[in-house]
Amino acid sequence: MNEEIKEQAERTTREIIEIAGLKRGQILVVGCSTSEVCGDKIGTNSNVEVAEALFAGIYKVAKEKEIFVAAQCCEHLNRAIVVEAKAVPFAETVNVVPQPKAGGSLATTAYKTFEAPVVVEEIKADAGIDIGATLIGMHLKKVAVPVRLVNNRIGEAGVTAARTRAKFIGGERAVYDVNLT
DSSP, rough: HHHHHHHHHHHEEEEHHHHTOOOOOEEEEEEEEEHHHHTTTTSSOOOOHHHHHHHHHHHHHHHHHTEEEEEEEOOGGGOOEEEEEEGGGTTTEEOOBTTBBBBBHHHHHHHHSSSSSEEOOOOOSSSEESSSSOGGGGGSSSEEEOOOOOSOOEEEEEEEEEEEEEEOOOOGGOOOOGGGO
16 A cells, blocks of 8 residues: 555656646645545544655655655644755744654654754745645745646545746736746
8 A cells, every 4th residue: 555655646746846847946845644645534543654655755756856845744733844954044943853643744754854854834835735635825835826636646635736826916017927827
């Protein structure tokens, strides 16, 4: 089962990176309920082995593309974010180490895997994957655009995704850069 979860995570990650047009150094936020992936209700069955398989698939693709992964913690840590320090060099960090039942299994796995992990209260990511209805929207840049994925399930969990774009300002007489949409 975990090998299939890893492969599903890889396919989903490749798809969102391609659709969002993410470039080197940009940030992909991921929220995940391993409980939902296993077919249980969110918050009831945190599973480190499933998180490790998921994260391995996501991180493999992100590293290939030189994209930073930001792993969202669960509500017990106010949906804080685990990320590589070099992705957020000027961010104010918080002093916490996620655990499977206080932060979530995916955030715990990210913290253990990253070279120099830090936890921040918020981030403004360029795209995101939400595995199991964890509500990542608060960690996306202002204009989030929903993305319909072909790879929209990992295990038993539904997957939603979003990319972001620059704001359009200036009204009807403004000229827009179509390369930013």
